[in-house]
Amino acid sequence: xNMACEEQSDAILPWPSINQFPKHFAAVLLRVERxxxxxxxxxxxxxxxxxxxxxALVVPTGPLHxxxxxxxxxxxxxxxxxxxxxxxxxxxxxxxRGNMYGRRQLVTQDSYQKTTVTGIREINVLELRxxxxxxxxxxNTLCHKMTLYGELMCNSGRYDYVATGVAKSFQAFGIIxxxxxxxxARSARDELQGRGFVGSLRIEGSAxxxxxxxxxxxxxFFTEHGLPHVPHYFT
Numbered sequence: 001x002n003m004a005c006e007e008q009s010d011a012i013l014p015w016p017s018i019n020q021f022p023k024h025f026a027a028v029l030l031r032v033e034r035x036x037x038x039x040x041x042x043x044x045x046x047x048x049x050x051x052x053x054x055x056a057l058v059v060p061t062g063p064l065h066x067x068x069x070x071x072x073x074x075x076x077x078x079x080x081x082x083x084x085x086x087x088x089x090x091x092x093x094x095x096x097r098g099n100m101y102g103r104r105q106l107v108t109q110d111s112y113q114k115t116t117v118t119g120i121r122e123i124n125v126l127e128l129r130x131x132x133x134x135x136x137x138x139x140n141t142l143c144h145k146m147t148l149y150g151e152l153m154c155n156s157g158r159y160d161y162v163a164t165g166v167a168k169s170f171q172a173f174g175i176i177x178x179x180x181x182x183x184x185a186r187s188a189r190d191e192l193q194g195r196g197f198v199g200s201l202r203i204e205g206s207a208x209x210x211x212x213x214x215x216x217x218x219x220x221f222f223t224e225h226g227l228p229h230v231p232h233y234f235t
């Protein structure tokens with residue numbers, strides 16, 4: 001075989017999945033539908049009572065539970081949304097220590113999923129980290145690892161990948177920064193968001209990470225450093 005991988009499950013940091021969000025949003029919608037049905041029943045009973053005994057109508061008082069409606073409004077009107085292509089390849093990442101990873105494996109040779117990765121190994125993630133965080137900043141000092149994530153376009157025969165020139169390429173889509181403590185991670189996230197990046201803070205036990213998601217600022221960063229990346233369509 002022209003591919004060699006070594007199992008390194010303890011060193012792999014998979015890109016997080018967001019497939020639970022649709023289920024969460026659907027549950028909120030169903031809760032609103034249930035609340036509306038209950039409200040309709042109350043209104044119908046009050047109307048019937050009013051028609052029979054107009055002088056004895058008792059209208060319920062007290063605060064109404066509107067959290068579900070507020071949640072929907074936040075998702076639809078207030079939450080910032082970014083859209084980009086989801087390519088159909090395989091996840092590939094590189095960190096600032098020179099290691100390359102597939103989804104569950106350390107990639108050690110020059111081919112992965114029948115696709116050459118020689119040129120991808122030349123990406124200097126340590127230089128990217130310095131460019132992103134600054135050479136002498138506290139964030140760079142406290143960041144103990146940066147990992148660049150992208151899609152390896154190994155399924156070159158699908159869709160218009162050949163025609164658009166992305167077949168067999170590496171298309172960057174995100175970055176994860178790992179910090180020694182949550183205060184450092186939160187500070188770096190806030191500073192990057194102040195520069196227009198979209199950052200998500202993830203704290204799991206002693207692991208403190210900042211995910212940088214595809215947005216206009218990250219697209220610009222990738223472009224300035226010559227990194228092919230998934231197209232960012234809208235914010």
